């Protein structure tokens with residue numbers, strides 16, 4: 001074997017390993033390898049190296065793929081979070097807009113309802129206030145079968161509680177309005193009496209008749225705010241052939257109070273509740289005489305100084 005052939009084979013080895021040689025050259029290399037253990041050894045080494053290098057490349061490729069995979073996963077997580085965030089923010093914003101819209105709608109409804117109901121109640125309330133300004137008026141409340149009447153003329157008044165079934169006067173009160181309230185004498189039954197001075201509370205004007213002229217719940221209905229007025233309902237009804245607005249205040253599912261406002265004069269004529277109890281109101285002006293507000297039994301003098309003083313003023 002010539003030494004030169006080994007050198008040629010060595011030069012051919014890289015191409016042999018890469019398999020980029022002709023069939024004849026390949027056979028030439030293989031023939032030589034079979035005969036020359038030295039070249040075989042070198043070729044084996046080279047082939048091992050080649051395998052290692054391939055492995056290395058594979059490994060490198062593998063880690064690159066892994067990196068790309070991880071990178072993609074991370075990108076996907078970010079995308080996912082971004083989408084979730086966008087959905088969350090959009091929904092939240094949508095919810096807020098929707099809530100605002102609903103609140104606005106609810107408020108509009110409440111406001112329109114308030115305007116409608118309040119106009120009726122306020123008109124009745126103002127008419128009662130106007131009524132109280134009269135210098136000659138009578139106001140009678142029928143509570144069941146009893147009546148509580150209030151007669152007023154030029155600063156003097158009489159209030160009386162009568163039980164209709166027995167036609168019995170429970171008490172009669174005579175009074176005279178003064179600067180900050182009223183002085184009064186009250187007779188109970190036959191012989192008992194009381195006398196005293198009563199201050200009007202600070203938020204009432206002097207000579208205010210509110211204490212005697214009042215409709216159950218009217219002021220409460222009148223002072224109801226927009227949202228609270230949602231518990232008020234209005235319907236049309238008639239009472240003793242009088243056309244009325246009936247304003248019902250629902251206290252809860254079962255309980256309610258109603259004020260019946262006569263349409264003709266826009267004044268309350270009746271109060272009812274869920275138990276069928278009722279109070280009726282009678283309003284009149286200009287019918288009260290001096291006789292109506294004057295103590296009839298002028299002889300009922302006593303040794304009480306305050307009583308005598310008030311009696312003198314009531315008689316004068």
Ligand SMILES: [Zn+2]
Pocket residue numbers: 005006007009032036038039
């Ligand atoms: Zn050789």
